Amino acid sequence: MNPFEAFKNLGKIQSQMKEIQDKLDRLSETGCSLGETVRVTLNGKFEMTDIQIDPTSLKPEDWDLLPPLIKAAHADAVEKIRSAVQRETAALTGSLNIPGFPGFGM
Numbered sequence: 001m002n003p004f005e006a007f008k009n010l011g012k013i014q015s016q017m018k019e020i021q022d023k024l025d026r027l028s029e030t031g032c033s034l035g036e037t038v039r040v041t042l043n044g045k046f047e048m049t050d051i052q053i054d055p056t057s058l059k060p061e062d063w064d065l066l067p068p069l070i071k072a073a074h075a076d077a078v079e080k081i082r083s084a085v086q087r088e089t090a091a092l093t094g095s096l097n098i099p100g101f102p103g104f105g106m
Helices: 003-026 060-093
Strands: 028-033 038-043 048-053
Touching (some): 003 060, 038 060, 048 060
Antiparallel strands (some): 028 038
């Protein structure tokens, strides 16, 4: 295939990339651990936007469990964001058909 073939779609690619960025800016996912004892919310840039801890779910002697619960909820949120990013990116770029670029119609 002619390497310049991809340049025919440059305007469409730029538009799609802007659309992807806009969607990622609005993306938000919440991860949980120990039921919903700890909830961590991340945005599409993997920044933590909220953390909630249900104080009634832990006894005072269990407070040492809090750091691992926060890490687990964060990891759950990260996995959800990664999946959402893949889904959004694939949905928007699948039709571009750019050779050599995974997710771009390959």
